[in-house]
Amino acid sequence: MQELLEQIVDYLKGIWIKRRYIIIATWAICPIGWYFVAQMPNVYESSARVYVDTQSLLRPLLRGLTVETNPDTQIRLMVRTLLSRPNLERISRMTDLDVQANTTEEYDKIIEDLKKDLRISSAGRENIYTLSIEDKNAEVAKNIVQAALTVFIENTLGETRSDSDEAQKFLNAQIRDYENRLVAAETRLTSFKQKYGDVLMSNSGGFYATLNSEQEQLERAQLQLEEAKTRLASAKAQLAGEEPVFGLFTSRVKSNNSVATTYDSRIEQLERSMDEKLLRFTEKHPEVQEIQRRLDELNRLRTEEIEAYYSSIKTSEEETNKAVTSVDKNPVYQELKIQANQYENEVASLTVRVENFKRRVTEIGNKIHSLPEIEAELTALNRGYNITKNKYEELLARKETAQLAQQADETTDKIQFRVIDPPRAALQPSGPPRLVYFIGVTILGVGAGLGMSLLMSQISPVITSTQQLSRVTGVPVFGTVSANETLGLHQWHRRKTVLFMMSNLVLLVLLVGFISYFAFPDIVQAPLKGVLG
Incomplete structure (x- = not known):
């Protein structure tokens, strides 16, 4: 903190040493700036206040009978649109400002200036507006x-x-439009009822009752069909468990294992060899795999020999059956076969009945599916007709209300204007704010001088203290030597200070003069005009 304060003090000393730049900057900026501020033209303000009375006597009396418009909202809208270009062009023509423009660009500049300068403000709920x-x-x-x-x-x-x-105008146009819509809706509704009159007249539950009856019959037929299929399957299962003959004259062969072939001994020998190899090796051993391949080949040859044997037996049985007497036939098998044939006939009959019921249900279902579409279309037509009719009647009622409201507006004004303060030509200028500009120019000149002094003190610094010298050089300072009076340095610094004070004093006098000239026009301007006049 101490070092920061010392550095600030060094900066201030540097500015003081370079204070001649403050004199240069203030004299270069302040007089010129004050002169331009003094030459700025005077502006005069004119204003007017108007009171807008929106409380009409007929308003509470006609409430509910006419269309109620909010006059306050209308006034706010007019206030917002007052500065629109059409209104500004009208104002320029009324005040002959448009004759001052020779080109379109100049006229646009006049309109933009009007939009920027013209102000309208409200006093809140009092409906008092100031222009x-x-x-x-x-x-x-x-x-x-x-x-x-x-x-x-x-x-x-x-x-x-x-x-x-x-x-x-809008209501009349809408009434004509909705009248045409109403006629068109009535025509569409009439044509639709004529087209689907038979369906609409029979739409009292007949279609749905027929559909339910057919569906019930279809379900009963499907149930009977499933029962018949179950009985047929049971009969076929029993039939598969019976032999058609007692087998007195047929072969005794029951299975493939009971038939001896020329390959049986070799297969048994290879199987024993396989068992011995598996005790020593795994299934992937080459010898085991070779034995397995030979076994597969012998089994295939054995199967072919057995099939050839069966074929020869079957041929001989067919020849023998021709001579077999009825004593060899199985009566149970014959009875089951007859039942199976009856069940097959019953399943076929029930299948035809189910298909017939399905076809009839589908036909009725198609009609039922189209019936909701017809009903939906009729409902949509009725809804559109009712909406159009209600709108048409509502528009007629609103037209009567609008006519009554227009007659009430023509009888009396709902909005009345009372000018409180009419516009007047100002005798004294209202601007520009020269005092603010004078002070601003002064601050600008002094600030520029301080900035230049600080900048020059950093460009060409002057050592003002032992601490600064030690900080700059990094060498400790053990003592100082003061300048002798005979060198004239003190007198030279004194003259610089006096010059600086005199310069600022003269500038201050000039500033006071400029401010007094415009702040007290009757005291200062009148005598000056008399002397100079």
């Missing part, structure tokens, strides 16, 4: 405010009547 503007000419400022006030009042009153006329 004001500043201009170099007091009479022009008054005329602009008067024109803006006139436009504001006329637009508000004219907008009310224009809204009523537009509402009447």
Whole structure:
């Protein structure tokens, strides 16, 4: 903290040593800036206050009978649109500002200046509005405010009547449109009822009752079909367990193992050899795999020999059966076969019945599916017709209400304007704020001088203390030697200080003079004009 304070003190000393740059900057900036501020033209403000009365006597009496518009909302809308370009062009024509423009660019500049300078403000809930503007000419400022006030009042009153006329036109157009829609909806509804009259008349539950009856019969037929299939399967199972003959004259061969072939001994020998090899080796051993391959080949040859044997037996049985007597036939097998044939006939019959019921249910279902579509279309037509009819009747009622509201508006004004303070031409200028500008120029000049002094003290620094010298050189300082009076350094610094103070004093006197000239015009300006005049 101590080092920071010492550094700040060194900066201030450096600025003081280079204070001649403050004199240069202030004399280069302040007089010129004060002169330009003094040459700025005076502006004059003109304003007007108007009270908007929105409390009409007919408003509570006609409540519920006419269309109620909010006059406060209408006034706020007019306030926001007052600075629109059409209104500003109208104000410029009323005040002859448009004749000052020779080109389109100049005219646009006039409109932009009006939009920027013209102000309108509200006093809150009191409905008191203030219009004001500043201009170099007091009479022009008054005329602009008067024109803006006139436009504001006329637009508000004219907008009310224009809204009523537009509402009447809109309602008439809508009534004609909905009348055409209503006729078209009635035509569509009539045509639809004529087209689907038979379906709509029979839509009392007949379709649904028939569909339910057919579905019940279909379910019963499907159940009977499943029962018949179950009995047929049971009969076939019993039939498979019986032999058609007693087997008195048939072969005694029961299975493949009971038939001896020429390959049996070799297969048994290879199987024993396989068992011995497996005790010593795994299944992937080459010898084991070779034995397995030979076994597979012998089994295949054995199977072929057995099949050839069966074929020869079957041929001989067919020849023998021709001579077999009825004593050899199995009666149980014959009875089961007859039942199986009956069940097959019953399943076929029930299958045809189920298919017939399915076809009838599908046909009725198709009609049932189309019936909701017809009902939905009829409902949509009725809904559209009712909506159009209700809108048409509502528009007729609103037209009567609008006519009553228009008659009430023509009888009396819902909005009345009372000008509290009319616009006047100002006698004294309201600006520009020269005092602020004078002080700003002064601060700018002094700030620039301080900045230049600080910058020059850093560019060409001057050692002002032993601490600064030690900090810069890094060498400790053990003592100082003061300048002798005979060198004249003290006198030279004294003259610089006096010059600095005199310069600032002269600038201060100039500043006071400029401020007094505009702050006290009657005391200063009048005598000066008399002397110079």
